[in-house]
Amino acid sequence: MKKIIAVDGPAGAGKSTVSKLCAARLGYTYIDTGAMYRAVALKVIQSGKNLDENLIKDIEITLDESGKVFLDGIDVTKEIRTPEVSRGASNVAKFGFVRKKLTELQREMAKRGKVIMDGRDIGTQVLPNADLKIFLTASVDERAKRRFEELKAKNFPANLDQIKNEIILRDKQDSEREIAPLAQADDAILLDSTNLTVEQVVNKILELAQ
Numbered sequence: 001m002k003k004i005i006a007v008d009g010p011a012g013a014g015k016s017t018v019s020k021l022c023a024a025r026l027g028y029t030y031i032d033t034g035a036m037y038r039a040v041a042l043k044v045i046q047s048g049k050n051l052d053e054n055l056i057k058d059i060e061i062t063l064d065e066s067g068k069v070f071l072d073g074i075d076v077t078k079e080i081r082t083p084e085v086s087r088g089a090s091n092v093a094k095f096g097f098v099r100k101k102l103t104e105l106q107r108e109m110a111k112r113g114k115v116i117m118d119g120r121d122i123g124t125q126v127l128p129n130a131d132l133k134i135f136l137t138a139s140v141d142e143r144a145k146r147r148f149e150e151l152k153a154k155n156f157p158a159n160l161d162q163i164k165n166e167i168i169l170r171d172k173q174d175s176e177r178e179i180a181p182l183a184q185a186d187d188a189i190l191l192d193s194t195n196l197t198v199e200q201v202v203n204k205i206l207e208l209a210q
């Protein structure tokens, strides 16, 4: 059984949904690294200050087993899912000092093994020695539709065209940044989920994990 699983891919590809389910089925810990970049973005927004090393020097980000996210001890699970924080996360993710700090935390979390970690640079930078690497993608239209339905279900205001444009912008920003851009690792397995159900993707990953 593969002990460390890395799942990368663009926004809305279904990484967190399938990684969470795979973790539950394998008895593994799920680590959502996007939530960590979102927490940094929220900290910047809430502080009203410019992002610098000092602001995140002592930042505390905790992900608990139930999927809750804590920023400096406060539950921010809901607050980090707004479109404003999505944009902010993609912006803070460009800075080397932010990536360095979060990469260190992520490697520490993976040390205990039996983890499935999702993000943009897990297979390429954070855990280059992962036992299994998946690059999960889907068409832009399908990803926008999924995000739209997700936001609607949470009663956030949502507009499909706007979401699609934001996804295109985030994809561009995430894959063109200089440090640790979104990229498929050479040894990652490409999974296109456009025409697959969640269950099909989960089963495929579990098969590969055996």
Ligand code: DC
Binding pocket: 011, 012, 033, 034, 035, 037, 038, 086, 089, 090, 093, 118, 119, 120, 121, 122, 170, 174
């Ligand atoms: O997966 P997500 O949408 O929650 O991620 C939010 C942003 O964080 C995304 O636009 C890019 C950034 N991110 C990153 O740069 N590296 C990661 N490992 C995870 C997320």
